[in-house]
Amino acid sequence: MHESTFLILTALAAQPLHGYGVVQTVEELSAGDVKLRPGTLYGALDRLVEQHLIEVDREEVVDGRLRRYYRLNEAGAAALQTQAERLRRHATAADTQLSKRPGGALGFGTVIA
Numbered sequence: 001m002h003e004s005t006f007l008i009l010t011a012l013a014a015q016p017l018h019g020y021g022v023v024q025t026v027e028e029l030s031a032g033d034v035k036l037r038p039g040t041l042y043g044a045l046d047r048l049v050e051q052h053l054i055e056v057d058r059e060e061v062v063d064g065r066l067r068r069y070y071r072l073n074e075a076g077a078a079a080l081q082t083q084a085e086r087l088r089r090h091a092t093a094a095d096t097q098l099s100k101r102p103g104g105a106l107g108f109g110t111v112i113a
Contacts, residue, residue: 016057
């Protein structure tokens with residue numbers, strides 16, 4: 001699962017959101033590391049609907065424009081949970097390997113003679 005897909009599903013885990021709400025939430029969740037562009041976002045949302053991981057929750061017209069809200073469904077929640085567990089295992093493996101480095105996790109303070 002791509003990082004952006006993981007973050008979109010994560011953004012929708014708590015509540016239904018419209019596109020711009022997803023963009024804002026993903027940026028917050030990633031501490032500004034991931035900034036979704038509209039083309040990327042709407043392509044991903046369409047793909048996630050096709051994969052039956054999210055659903056359209058509702059639509060409303062705001063200032064003459066259609067605003068579509070998406071929500072995470074049960075299949076999407078299961079996929080997100082599986083991916084979160086996978087990422088935790090990988091992070092633990094990385095921490096374990098880093099701790100085996102001479103001089104500590106990142107090797108700071110190591111004296112080279």
